[in-house]
Amino acid sequence: MHQLKNICKLVLLLGITSTSAQAQSSKIIKWPELESLLNNKSDTTYVINFWATWCKPCIKELPYFDKLAETFTGKKIKVVLVSLDFKRQYETGLKPFLVKNNVVSDVLLIDEPDYNTWIDKIDKSWSGAIPATLILNNSTGVRKFYEQEFTLEEINNTVKPLLP
Amino acid sequence: MKLFTKKIIAGCSALALTLTVMSFTPSGTGYQVGDTIKDFSLKNIDGKNVSLTGLKNNKGAIVIFTCNHCPFSVAYEDRIIALHNKYQSMGFPVIAINPNDAAKAPDDSYPKMKERAKQKNFTFPYLHDATQETAKAFGAARTPHVFLLTREGDTYKVVYIGAIDNNTDEPEAATQKYVETAIAEVLDGKPVTTNFTKAIGCTIKWKM
Numbered sequence: 001m002h003q004l005k006n007i008c009k010l011v012l013l014l015g016i017t018s019t020s021a022q023a024q025s026s027k028i029i030k031w032p033e034l035e036s037l038l039n040n041k042s043d044t045t046y047v048i049n050f051w052a053t054w055c056k057p058c059i060k061e062l063p064y065f066d067k068l069a070e071t072f073t074g075k076k077i078k079v080v081l082v083s084l085d086f087k088r089q090y091e092t093g094l095k096p097f098l099v100k101n102n103v104v105s106d107v108l109l110i111d112e113p114d115y116n117t118w119i120d121k122i123d124k125s126w127s128g129a130i131p132a133t134l135i136l137n138n139s140t141g142v143r144k145f146y147e148q149e150f151t152l153e154e155i156n157n158t159v160k161p162l163l164p
Numbered sequence: 165m166k167l168f169t170k171k172i173i174a175g176c177s178a179l180a181l182t183l184t185v186m187s188f189t190p191s192g193t194g195y196q197v198g199d200t201i202k203d204f205s206l207k208n209i210d211g212k213n214v215s216l217t218g219l220k221n222n223k224g225a226i227v228i229f230t231c232n233h234c235p236f237s238v239a240y241e242d243r244i245i246a247l248h249n250k251y252q253s254m255g256f257p258v259i260a261i262n263p264n265d266a267a268k269a270p271d272d273s274y275p276k277m278k279e280r281a282k283q284k285n286f287t288f289p290y291l292h293d294a295t296q297e298t299a300k301a302f303g304a305a306r307t308p309h310v311f312l313l314t315r316e317g318d319t320y321k322v323v324y325i326g327a328i329d330n331n332t333d334e335p336e337a338a339t340q341k342y343v344e345t346a347i348a349e350v351l352d353g354k355p356v357t358t359n360f361t362k363a364i365g366c367t368i369k370w371k372m
Contacts, residue, residue, distance in 0.1 A: 054235045086333040114330045119362040127305035129367040
């Protein structure tokens with residue numbers, strides 16, 4: 001069991017790493033993949049934003065998140081946009097949206113419709129409303145969750161002190 | 165190799181399933197399961213106010229914070245209608261409440277609410293929480309957000325808070341119908357087993 005768990009983590013981490021090598025990529029994932037991202041042991045600070053193409057406040061703040069890597073050039077920071085669009089909207093809704101808006105961050109559409117099984121694992125305080133954001137660095141022990149919408153200034157000021 | 169990959173995927177899926185443990189976390193402010201409700205009086209789409217004390221011959225109510233603009237609310241519209249049709253006669257009518265600030269979500273204005281109710285033939289109250297006081301009192305955070313209430317005399321208590329079921333996009337794929345199960349348990353005189361769930365939804369558009 002333990003061995004299998006490790007193999008799973010490795011398989012999934014490899015998947016995520018290979019994804020991040022490209023400028024922008026999107027794919028459909030299941031929970032274990034998101035879980036291994038949450039459990040990653042790297043010294044990178046992950047800014048994980050939960051959003052959807054139909055969510056107005058999400059769309060408004062998305063460019064601010066997409067600029068973070070550039071704003072903090074030289075820092076180990078990675079933005080992952082976790083889309084809550086429905087799986088059937090991946091090709092027709094999400095992908096065209098990413099192209100049209102020149103999104104550079106990696107996008108993971110999480111295909112886990114039984115939300116109640118995993119919302120608490122992102123953060124116990126999360127009601128399930130989006131937008132929501134998790135800032136995570138397992139090497140420094142940073143784990144902050146925000147169920148709110150950010151302005152450009154707010155997200156920059158929030159991220160800055162959390163970077164090592 | 166292919167077989168090995170398949171086995172790994174199957175193994176990982178099984179592991180994921182094992183790791184999936186439901187947890188109970190009442191969060192935020194507002195009503196919790198077991199709390200008594202302070203009555204509200206909100207304007208319905210017909211211009212008349214609706215309050216809990218005004219309900220007759222009921223055993224409780226299915227209060228649902230929902231709206232016009234949110235795709236997750238829209239996805240549940242037909243299920244909300246079905247809930248009312250099924251449970252009103254059993255003493256649990258639906259009371260839908262739209263708490264959104266129309267300045268932020270123009271589709272949720274009172275005239276638009278009337279329009280949508282007409283289009284979809286809502287037979288339940290669809291109330292306009294213009295001051296957002298009711299949504300705040302309940303601790304509603306997203307749309308749709310259900311609060312199942314039971315009645316004892318003139319007192320209403322919360323017995324379930326959460327989602328309607330566990331699949332927003334594909335109703336037929338839902339394996340847990342939380343509200344229906346909760347009502348069945350209440351009608352059987354049993355405590356509600358799953359009395360709190362979470363779901364992805366749209367934030368309530370609060371006034372500044």
